[in-house]
Amino acid sequence: MGKLLLFLLSFLSVMEVLGQYYDNGQAPFTVRWNQINTPNFQVIFPESLDSMAQVYASYLELTYLKVNKSILVQPKKLPVVLHHKTVMANGEVGWAPARMNLFTVAPQDNYFQPWNQHLVLHESRHNVQLNKLNTGTTRVLGWVFGEQAAAAVLGVHLPLWFVEGDAVAYETGSSLAGRGRVADFLMPLKAQVNEKGIYSYGKAMFGSYADYVPNRYVLGYQLAAEGSLRYGSNLWNQTLDYVARNPWQPRPFSASMKKLTGLPERKFYKNSLQELKNRNESKSLNANNALPGYRAISKPTKSEYVNYHHPLAIEGGVIAYKTSLSNIGAFVLIDSLGNEKTIYKPGYVFDNVFSGNDSLLVWNEYRATRFEQQNYSNITIYNWKKGKLYYLQSKGRSFYSTINSQVSKLVSSEIDESLQWSLTVRDLFSGELLVKVHFDTLQPVQPAWDESGKRIAFIAISSAGKSLGILNIETGNTNWLLTNELLEINQPFFVPGGLVLKGTFNNRSNFFYYDLKNQTWSLLTRVPYGVGSASYTNGELIYSEYTADGFKISAQKLLPLFEAKPQAYNDALVVHLSKQEQLVNFRTNNFGEFPVTKYRRIAHLVNFHSWAPIAIRTESNEVGIGATLMSQNVLSSSFLSAGYQYYRAEAFNEFFVNYTYKGFYPIIENEYRWIDFAFNYTDQDLLVHPVSGHQHYFNHNWSFPFLFDRGKWYRRLNLGLGYNYNGVYYNPSTTLVLNNKSQHKARLSAFIYQLQRTSHRDLAPQWGQVFNMQAEKSLNAKIPAYQWTVWGQLYFPGLLKNNSLQFYGGFQQKETGLFNLQNRLAYPRGYALYDFETLQTYRMDYHLPLWYPDLNVLEMLYIKRLTLNLFHDLASFNYQGTKRYQESIGATLGFDFHAFRFVAPLHFSITYAHKHTLNEPYLGINFTVDFNALY
Template structure:
């Protein structure tokens, strides 16, 4: 469904221990119910029964119709209704297999259209369920049975690009619902603008995105690709045939493009070019008949980077407040006046309702609030900012679900929309100072309210969705709490953003096929067209003297704020002249049931309790799996319950670097405030320490000999502990803290080295070598405390690092050889002793130019070392934990009792090439990093110290491989050691960025 917003990483909080992520779940106090039907198990929290019944009935009703053109009949699946979240979203996953609907409806009419939110979710997400079922064929089916859902999902995603998955679901949603996104011009606005402005781009850029230009996401590209080929072939099942071929042999490179060629005669790049050309010509015809309304731009355009200036609000002094955002800018409020722009304030993670409100010095908007522990429990808050006092404030409770907010003319009251956890919507008025509720407008019929706004005389205007009538622009009397007047628009007309101006109601509508601003005269009922825009006009606002209208107008580089005289005499009376050009009618025709959601049965289905305990064990992956960093292959089984409380895994892991194996089991229970982790393993270990040079006595003389040193041993480990992750985000900075404490026991046997066959101390040669970071024959009992925290400003697409931010990591290890056990006295547990404390902190600052980053770290590590004596045995039981801090790059650094490390870095983008080397590699960005590293180590026990300094440069490419959307980074590093003097060249292989 809708992309999970830039703050999705907040929900995956923190630092995972032993690779275990923090799952997204609900508080344990939430009680769950279920409805079982032949094809679905619908889970929902207690109290959400009405919507559970509706969803269960609807899913059964659409089951066959929505699957027909994909030729698959999904087996029974669990659908989870999440009513504790304020995020409007939904998804389908096979890890484990389920679908989740986030039931808070969005306010933005350009997203939801005229649809009921849950209906829209069911139409879109059920199509994903069908897709996954259809993908289980040929070799994909074999991969599933051999390796489980993880491999199956990976192969299914590899054999069909993301734009197919989302585009096909949007096409289905468009065909079956009143106003799916394919019927909303705003959905394809950027794609249309790019084409008509000569920015056709190539397929790779459209499918894989860009840092240079604003490229619509996979939903948009996918919809147009899916829709066009269905129209071109007049075959509703054309994509079923294509994916049937590609999903049958998913391991063959470019199987998807080859399948399109087989079915249509075009490779995917050719299909894109033909589709883009066809839509370009249709849109050019549409524009040829337009007589555009003149206007004057208000905002500056100092950069070619795509930037929107949204939701203009005209202030008393004639300046305009707007929300600025783009590929190079995070959301921020700016003041526009005399062709200049002034930064006002940067909000947090905005719940964008498609509107903004400002009166006097105050600004009001909606922003997400987060539960510190439970990722699926979050809120939508009303926030204000005072430009005079520079104070921001949460209005009302921090545990509410408000969306849309508007200030009264005297800024003393705020009207907003509240949606409770029973899917009921109500318009309420808050005191702008105290947050107390002053008025609740009645809504016994549970109409959907959206986008309320005050008039100058203290009335409230809003859009409500009346099921029999469609959308009604409604005027309310605040004092009486009653309806004054309603303006009914045609049932499927997707109107929004109403503004009352004297005798006129201004609003947006796409009725002509292009979004424009319209007006209804209250006294006569006459409708007028106020603007005629080339691409789209939105969000009207009137100057205080009533002489100038300000609004948004789409351009090649983003939405501008523009102004024009407010003169009703120049408006054209609206007259419906036939139907606009529709690019979706063939989809509706091919599916053949546009009223599918209007005839849903109303059965009362049995409701039963859902037992979390019965569903805890839920295997979804088995067989062989390879880690994404290609360092480990595992044969085993993975389980996770569908409510994401218990994660289990067990199996045999082969370490590709060491070429050794281990039996391993892990459990992580995350249903309580502290996360409980348990890990156990039995392993063969082998580590290559490289070549060492030592003195060997030959015929009475000492000669230098170089041999390769390896250690081999058997190891048994068990570790258990607690973690507490906390999400403390409440501003533009994402803020997370994770505390953890784990206790572990490791036992080692059969420890040998390849030099003299002994253990970790090599005494038969000169000089003597002692390797403290290994356990010889014996056991280690340890305690590990960890703390990780970060506070990072949110990123724009072009940002490499946060402009401002901090990260902190603390690790403390302690060992014990004996412990006092109650009732048992002092007991021996371990043979080795050791302590280590490490601190690692990073700071991020803005660079000299936008998207440049100045950053650095300071680290300290203290390790307990005891002088070892091979003859007396003193110090042989000491153990040194692995290094936890970064070291100077390009240097071979010894271990010390105390080590200080610092670094200064300057990171910058160098080039946005957007170069595709055929279908093999797509290069999006070249970035560089200049660094200077410093390290100082000392060991008082051994009376040694050493200073290390180095400087150098790193260059990295952000690339896509084989047309896969996830980005991969690869690069090189040249480091010049200053002290000691040494140079080093390295190849840097990064990670996939999803």
């Protein structure tokens, strides 16, 4: 009984957040959509991209025939939406509603396979996982709860390392590429187990604030692939089958693994990582520091994980893009003694890559818009000697922009909205397009100039593999040095007499030298784990090499060690997976051309995907007695929930409908509630009168979000316009005269903020300003009710790193009509809110981390962080000529943790305050769940 109760509590808590829908953002309303219906997919795509959609449709069908070899299930037909206006490379499969989103712009660091093939393989495996989970008892739950049942079972029972790791294993086994064949993919995990040991299972699953923990893709691939290698290809099929049939058990995933492998889940994890460690040579066998002229440039950072990306040699030092757990990313200058100086803190830098010289830095910076599925990658230039920043583009789709040695031009890899790739040359100062070279079937990536400014080295990706070419921009001809290689080659750049590029040697990434005259290859480095990026100066190779504490900068003479050519990555896991899965040959297309039809948005606004015999209130994050019906369209622009709730304590019924539309620029929200009530009213003569009636509540809002992000600052403005109706209507009574009452109210609001980006360890922005103003007024001439509110909050850095000092102040004035107006201000902790006509509030908070314990408690709790917040609150209330005060001072002790291996982070806090006004103590507790981690 206890096991069933625990499952129900977890299941209902996950369904509560699923009821809020998974909103992955919208494309602009100007996008018009077409569709292709194949036997197993409904491919929805922008109307100008029919040929691209045909390719995706055939790839999806080809993969469908083979994706279920090691997980036995026949997936149901699935909507697939192709997005072309976002520059963020990604893919996802959602469930509730069921759909696949594919973001079609490929990344620059893509491996030796076209992006569309990778997307289809990886996301098709997720589709198989969810369909397998939606069998057995879980399928029965789906009859009761709809599609959210399988999503909830996944959220409660499946570790995310399995969900992503199995998909990476599949993409590796079903193709000649995949991340399992990329040397850098397992690099962080190899370094960790060799230098820091095997972390606890809780730390590996849930992460840490103290240390860098390899992500769930890396860990998951090692565990999923190692598991099927050691215990058979049917391991994960049987495990998913067991979870689907036994979701009521507290830990069916672990129970199945114990049954099939004979090992508890934690022991399985440790054994798998020990195998990884045993399979790799000791780092001392390939120590680079024994090479002639080797020297370390960046200082050791054993106390914290720090990365130095893309070191650029300049006169007097090295510039790098530095990231760490404690600080946001920044360009830093490192002098010959290893001392650092921060040059500039940018916004999101694509691939952590930049170009520059002794005065200029150039990078591609992410720019968000109102529509999450429309964003840009803009060429950004910073003169760090003069402290001047300017953008060469405002709506760019440029990547890997590199400045020439003449400081006059930029070469970039660019993609237009028809998804055609090209190499472009632009004027450095005006942005004028000078040269554009199209590549019909290739994706050009990572371009680099030669010293003359006439040739460009680059990597090209195609369905046949990777190629290395040199483009002559005067003639437009390309000289291919390598063609159609099924291995990793990256980041070519010119050095005297040849090229340096990154490749694989002995299953580790290293740098190679290609002699252009003699057409020979040589190995330049031999590092224990792998390398990042490099540059050249005065006979030295300046490069980043990976350690368990991050990428560090080293230098060595540009001297070949011995002749060697980049190799293909291969290990026991790759060999096993290639035998386990069926190869998907994308070159064989027996489907022909599918018919294309219009996809009419208005006909697909309503898509009921889930329901529940409980009331799920998305607006208040509550569940209750009742029933709910939920709809979301596959374009994530139309959201509807409707239902009924019974309030047992007050004995009244409520019917509700919530509808939000996000397809236009303004976000339009509607809420309607109908409530019937009945109660007994006792008059002054102590006579009891039965009273009954019903209430109508309607709320309609328009919000206009504007984004002005720049560099390290998030700058946003949200303007709001709303209307509210509240009416109470009494049933006729023979003993009491009651007047119906109603109120119409208008609302205007403005919310503006400027907040600095936060690091992994930050509890709040180090700098920031927030301002909010809201005015509400009754539209009834006879009911002069109104309320206006203004508040602001300021953020400052504290005395120590990742500490935060915050000041909050607000003022509110109101005149209440027939209905109470909602308070909009924070007031002193520990007090109940007094009635007021005017309210002034003030708060000061000092927030700091106390400890990052990474502590496992009885395999039930994993505690990641302890925090402390010291506060002082003050408020002044004025009501009917009387002024009252509230003041409190105290502290809040917070715990960030995970419980029962539930993937969503939990936060528990205890607040103690001395209520100075009343001279009495206050003790309170608070508990929150971050459900965003489920997505």
